[in-house]
Amino acid sequence: MIQALMNQMGVAPAQYQNGTLAVHSPIDGSLLGKVAQHSQADVDVQIEQAQQAFTQWRNVPAPRRGELVRLLGNILREHKQALGELVSWEAGKITQEGLGEVQEMIDICDFAVGLSRQLYGLTIASERPGHHMRESWHPLGVVGVISAFNFPVAVWSWNTALALVCGNAVIWKPSEKTPLTALACQALFEQAVQQFGADAPPHLSQVLVGDAAIGDQLVCDARVPLISATGSTRMGKIVAPKVAERFGKCILELGGNNAMILAPSADLDLAVRGILFSAVGTAGQRCTSLRRLIAHESVQAEVLEKLKKAYQSVAIGNPLQGNLVGPLIDRHSFEQMQAMLQKARDAGGQVFGGERVLAAEYPDAYYVQPAIVQMSSQNTVVQTETFAPILYVLSYRDFDEALAMQNDVPQGLSSCIFTNDIREAEQFLSASGSDCGIANVNIGTSGAEIGGAFGGEKETGGGRESGSDAWKAYMRRQTNTVNYSRELPLAQGINFS
Ligand code: UN1
Numbered sequence: 001m002i003q004a005l006m007n008q009m010g011v012a013p014a015q016y017q018n019g020t021l022a023v024h025s026p027i028d029g030s031l032l033g034k035v036a037q038h039s040q041a042d043v044d045v046q047i048e049q050a051q052q053a054f055t056q057w058r059n060v061p062a063p064r065r066g067e068l069v070r071l072l073g074n075i076l077r078e079h080k081q082a083l084g085e086l087v088s089w090e091a092g093k094i095t096q097e098g099l100g101e102v103q104e105m106i107d108i109c110d111f112a113v114g115l116s117r118q119l120y121g122l123t124i125a126s127e128r129p130g131h132h133m134r135e136s137w138h139p140l141g142v143v144g145v146i147s148a149f150n151f152p153v154a155v156w157s158w159n160t161a162l163a164l165v166c167g168n169a170v171i172w173k174p175s176e177k178t179p180l181t182a183l184a185c186q187a188l189f190e191q192a193v194q195q196f197g198a199d200a201p202p203h204l205s206q207v208l209v210g211d212a213a214i215g216d217q218l219v220c221d222a223r224v225p226l227i228s229a230t231g232s233t234r235m236g237k238i239v240a241p242k243v244a245e246r247f248g249k250c251i252l253e254l255g256g257n258n259a260m261i262l263a264p265s266a267d268l269d270l271a272v273r274g275i276l277f278s279a280v281g282t283a284g285q286r287c288t289s290l291r292r293l294i295a296h297e298s299v300q301a302e303v304l305e306k307l308k309k310a311y312q313s314v315a316i317g318n319p320l321q322g323n324l325v326g327p328l329i330d331r332h333s334f335e336q337m338q339a340m341l342q343k344a345r346d347a348g349g350q351v352f353g354g355e356r357v358l359a360a361e362y363p364d365a366y367y368v369q370p371a372i373v374q375m376s377s378q379n380t381v382v383q384t385e386t387f388a389p390i391l392y393v394l395s396y397r398d399f400d401e402a403l404a405m406q407n408d409v410p411q412g413l414s415s416c417i418f419t420n421d422i423r424e425a426e427q428f429l430s431a432s433g434s435d436c437g438i439a440n441v442n443i444g445t446s447g448a449e450i451g452g453a454f455g456g457e458k459e460t461g462g463g464r465e466s467g468s469d470a471w472k473a474y475m476r477r478q479t480n481t482v483n484y485s486r487e488l489p490l491a492q493g494i495n496f497s
Pocket of ligand 1: 104150151230285286287288445446447448449
């Protein structure tokens with residue numbers, strides 16, 4: 001099965017059959033492949049090659065660079081089914097979400113193609129006669145992309161589609177849990193390069209397979225001016241100072257602890273659907289997954305009842321067989337979830353669900369009943385991000401109290417409110433409302449479109465990827481002042497003679 005998918009996407013068996021990195025499917029624990037790993041010396045070579053590619057690519061006109069991304073988007077369209085299925089096998093996503101992830105890749109390619117004709121700078125009025133000023137955006141250099149298992153292919157594409165139209169080269173260090181999908185993306189990218197022609201230099205985008213030490217080398221290398229890292233806050237705390245130490249730039253997309261405020265006026269049925277997709281979708285393994293429900297005391301009991309019903313009927317099982325909830329990524333993740341549920345119980349939480357299911361059928365995979373935990377206060381358990389389907393339910397009386405609770409966590413990625421009261425909605429979106437990078441009204445916390453900037457504040461790391469003007473982080477800004485007069489007036493009126 002895996003071989004057929006890999007063949008279809010043009011990955012040679014030698015790349016994933018005889019290596020030292022064993023890849024197991026979260027679906028059933030089966031061995032999917034053994035991927036060859038790169039050495040520290042390889043990292044050095046890749047960076048060197050990427051730099052060379054960059055020095056050529058930066059001189060290719062941006063709209064022409066967009067053409068490469070257009071071809072990549074088309075190739076992704078052709079292989080959407082195969083890549084989506086591989087994502088399911090390797091990351092455990094249900095079919096719909098595997099396909100959705102590839103669609104996000106296609107969407108960002110389309111966005112980047114348009115962007116390749118819109119890398120606009122400003123013209124600025126100069127205070128001096130016969131002078132003009134402008135702001136230019138130039139390619140930055142080699143971009144290091146570090147991605148996590150849960151969006152094994154889309155995160156690469158958000159970064160790479162933008163980085164390429166911006167004139168950069170990319171080195172990608174995927175999660176060790178999902179190297180097969182990375183190899184597939186690389187093979188598809190190489191097909192795009194083939195179709196594009198000779199003005200694409202070799203090694204424009206490369207994959208680095210290996211452990212944290214390999215990633216560390218990329219992070220510490222001054223030849224890599226930008227590191228875009230997605231993963232845990234713990235990882236970000238290691239990466240950020242190392243990049244800062246060498247004055248590199250970072251785009252960090254780290255943990256989330258995303259909440260929904262459920263107001264008394266909310267459409268409860270709509271809210272329940274929103275909660276279900278955001279809290280149990282992807283088995284709670286999105287950085288945008290809904291982790292906290294802050295419900296008004298007048299609706300809490302009703303929503304809990306509806307939610308429990310919905311949770312009980314949600315189909316859990318093999319993600320390729322039409323179920324809505326697939327497995328956790330691995331045993332470690334399951335153990336962490338259980339440990340957190342125990343802490344929640346110890347802290348007085350009432351736990352509904354959370355237990356392992358289908359253990360007899362899949363002894364080497366970890367399927368769980370998504371958990372709802374009723375908590376009387378937002379203690380440290382609730383303030384911690386657990387990458388699993390645990391939804392903490394809290395209640396509030398005053399709207400200001402709900403807002404304060406929403407913001408009272410270390411993370412600041414996504415947030416939402418369900419309300420039909422326009423005052424509450426606007427207050428939630430105001431300067432004194434949600435402190436997150438993403439704030440939604442009558443939509444859950446997960447499932448953002450690529451057109452907006454994606455990322456968040458506080459321990460989420462502050463980075464922005466994907467749409468809006470996120471591209472600016474992949475370029476260097478240059479301020480130009482040009483004197484077209486025959487005088488040399490100085491700024492600030494300084495007389496220097
Ligand atoms: C992630 O979990 O790392 O908004 C990204 C969403 C997706 C992206 C999630 N578009 O849920």
